[in-house]
Amino acid sequence: MAFGSDLVIDRTRSGEPLPERAELVIIGAGVMGLSIAYNTAKRGLTDVVVLDRGYLAEGASGRNGGGVRQQWSTELNVRLMAESVEMCRRFAKELEFNVWFRQGGYLFLARSAAEVSRLEKNVELQRRCGIPVRMLDAEGARDIVPELSLDGIAGAAYNPSDGILFPWPFLWGYAQQATKLGVKLHTFTPCVGIDVEPGGGFVVHTERGSVRAARVLDACGAWSGEVSCMVGVELPTWPIRHEICSSEPLKPFLRPMVSELSSGLYFSQSMRGEIVGGVSLPNEAPTLSMGSRLKFLAHYSRRLVSLIPRLGNVKVLRQWAGPYDMSPDGNPILGEPPGVPGFFLCCGFVGHGFMMAPVVGKLYAEWLTGGDKHEIFGLHTLDRFHGAGAGDVAKEDFNIG
């Protein structure tokens, strides 16, 4: 199986300079930026440059637990994610890159009658959208995860078609295909300023030179505000640090992603056999710091070992952290901000940006290339926070981790 290649994906190493101009410059080579780049190129818009200040997978796209679920509390999100799941199933063939997507399901555990009601309400909505989710009692939960301790479990919701993927290859797959279609990827190219041209268009200044762009898309996740400020746009988002860890590699035994509502604990077994998981910590102040704390391992292990006692003797291999890009109503901020036409936002995805990237990338590309403008671009605008249409958008509150 030969693997010699004359395809250079990341152009920075070879010293290739930035082009003088591009139709679209995407700032942020995380999963959103790369998905949008790939999809726009697929639809014929190939004069695209994607910039990142660091290496691929440095941001939240490289730090998340790889969960892909359709269990949400708003119909919009359920339907979007159903499409995203379908796209993940096709990803390896379409992008010619393995992403190890495994549909082992998601099991949500409730510890009180109130939590059970909450799950029931969501399950009803999800079932109406055609998701094969069902409510279970404690024993039913143990059928799915035999190692589970049922102590205090009041009920559960399980959707077998939810899944887990390995995030890094998504980036490489999108980058590979986008590059083949003509997109230029430049990593280690921090953006230092953006000039808004009076007649339209932008000049994006980076540490490695400048590029003129007809349109700019800000896909920097938790760092989106830093870039949007360069065109005078302030964002109401804020970063919350979420810690996560992985265990030693074990032979496969855990089928679904498991999540405990009361603590925000979530964990699953990756394609490499590691248990990857996290938990919410109380009273977290906004920060872009990605340092690790003993407090996290203490909370995590307390909850995890209580739920699955067998894991007490399993070893932690590594802990790290990534930012959740929080938005006031749990929904993303998309489209052009008022006053800066041609500048596009794509942030505020809280803890579900990665899983939404396949479908959002496709929808954004359709809109950017003159195709359909999906309803999310009319709903999830920046100005909804400024009174216009505020309250019309259903708040998404089924967030974990």
Next chain:
Amino acid sequence: MKGKIIVCRCEDVTLHDVEHSIELGYADIEEVKRFTGFGTGPCQGKECMALIARIVAERAGVEAASVPAFTSRPPIAPTPLRLFARDPAGDPDDGAGSEER
């Protein structure tokens, strides 16, 4: 002589894998680590990082001193979860969970 030259024992990463990553342009030590998987196994790069960093410097044609080490994260050695479960920092009276829940 035919056969594999293993550069990362834990993850079975070969010299060829590292060279391929660099050819694609994924030549920063953090990119090589993720793309090949070296340093992500039980030893977390103890045996292999310095060796591979030198290879990266040579193949990418840069000064050794300019190649950074990849980020070292806790725990430095694999540690059983049970050791953390009674740590006072994990006290549930701290009020885990947020209003969003």
Next chain:
Amino acid sequence: MHWVAVAASAVPQYGHDFPVLTMVESPVSVRVEGSAYTGEGQRELPPRSRPWYACGALTRRLRADAGRGEPLRILFEDNSVRAFAGESVAVALHAAGRQVLSRSLKYHRPRAFFCLEGHCGGCLMRIDGVPNLRACMEPCTNELSAEGQNAFPSPDLDLLEAVDWMFPHGMNHHTMMTGSKILNLVMRGIVRQLSGLGTLPDSDADELPEVEELTVDVAVVGAGPAGLAAAAAAARAGARTLVVDEHLQPGGSLLADPRHGVAAAQAATTDAREAGAELRSRATAIAFYPEDGGGLLAVATPERLLRVRARRYLYATGGYSVNELFVNNDRPGVFAARAVGRLLVQHGVLAGERVCVVGAGDYAATLTRALSDAGCEVSTVDQRERRIIGVRGRTWVTAVEVDGADGKTSRIDCDAVAVAATPAPATEAPRQHGCKVELSPETGGFACLVDGDGHTSVEDVLACGDVCGYAGPEAAAAAGARVGAVAAREATA
């Protein structure tokens, strides 16, 4: 054939007794009578002009059991193996002639230990029902059960080794089998089944231990020559001093060095203790957490977690053994030179009978002499005039292929290879603490940057010894004494 009596004789530099045979002129058959370490047996020895140290027919052990702990029995894949208290499972298995310990993750290549110091991931085994334990860090206890992992039916013969043969140039898991959606799904299912190393532990954790808090003036990480000297100096200067070491016994690289050995390690340890330092073995510093409890060093022991607060942290973590690049460099029998040294010096066990030492430098030369004195046939490949290009052997090394200066390839038969490359500074702990490091080949890898007094780039943190660049045990001890005093002075000011 004739029988020769085996008599004991003292070999002072190792501080132990060896049964010794003197020169033999014709092939000789030796019967070793039963003893706790040799068992009984017979072996044929060819003529030699150097003394033979007679090994037990069934083991690679040299020394009489006077130097060891209580004899006991462990099980390897249901086979009974003689072992001694105080040694690790990896040492006991090697001494008993056990070879392949398990199979590698992706290609199911045979694996045994490489470094014997807990840093290479080569000796992972399931021990007493717990997966993925480093056999070189687990002490032998009576009736301990050790099993290989990731191998079917056994580590010696694993059917999935076929994967290694099927992909001679390596398997590109990123792009394989993406052509068909169905085949890709099937492939993913198979890969998931083959993933992971060990299986879930046999039992739940019996108890969740309480955490221990410790507050000291100086916390030293590492009890090798630098760490022990630093701890002694710090304690002597009046600082309340803790030194933590991850290994079963303190001494670090002294225990692998024929010029120093067990006696030197014991002397340095005693010195530190008598100066008043508290030494904890099997205590691994796992992280510095700046945001917890005002900043603390977390140390994991088999029983519990320690939260250590100190006014000064001193990293003396030494260096890791590093491999060289040659074909099949992961083959069982290819060891770090320091592993071969540790086997010989600390445990009185031969890595093999025909050892090929690869590399040049002081340590390689010392090891070569010591192995030769111990009765090994030693060959050398200096990596300058002659370079190693690969090893032969399916589940164990049988020979080394060498490229000569003349361009000709030759083969050297051997049953063990000792790779003597400059150890790479063990900077995980200081780096995680925030200390700056720099890559330079002379230092062996990423050396921790320090000033003349051992200060790193982080306030309150010092470092000394091989972690600042390989310099060997004498230099490490000297640096430790100096930097330990500095740390104490600052911590008690």
